[in-house]
Amino acid sequence: MIATLFDLTFLLIAPFWALMIFAPKWSWTRRIAESYLIVLPPVVIYIVLMVPVLPELLPLVTRPEIGALAEFMSTPTGAALVWAHMLAWDLFVGRWMYLEGRRLDVHPLVMAPVLVITILLAPVGLPLFLIVRKVCDTTNRGAAVVTHQ
Structure with missing residues (x-):
């Protein structure tokens, strides 16, 4: 059962990431x-x-x-718990990044790689997005570079 829950965790969040990365401007x-x-x-x-x-x-x-902690995390239950924790947090952060990116009208070709990095390596994706956000949010100075407007 633990292995099934481990696998299910990613399968349940993948559609949300796919929408944010591949269909960012779709109203749904x-x-x-x-x-x-x-x-x-x-x-x-x-x-x-x-x-x-x-x-x-x-x-x-x-x-x-x-x-x-290492001993516990080396068990199937510990690994599955850590995995679910990471994926929940990464999706929460990715969701915020997606919404901020849309608010700032960051071009999808800029946001997509940032979101992919976030789903794979969230501690790298978040500061990367914060840089993009800073460039776009400084009274929209520099937004033309990122959004082509």
């Missing part, structure tokens, strides 16, 4: 992304995985020690 993409509910699938999976191991997990997150 914006409507869907505006709902914070898109992050619920990985959150629900996280909760389903977490509840049975909560007594074991609580000490690991309240008094973290690298050895014990």
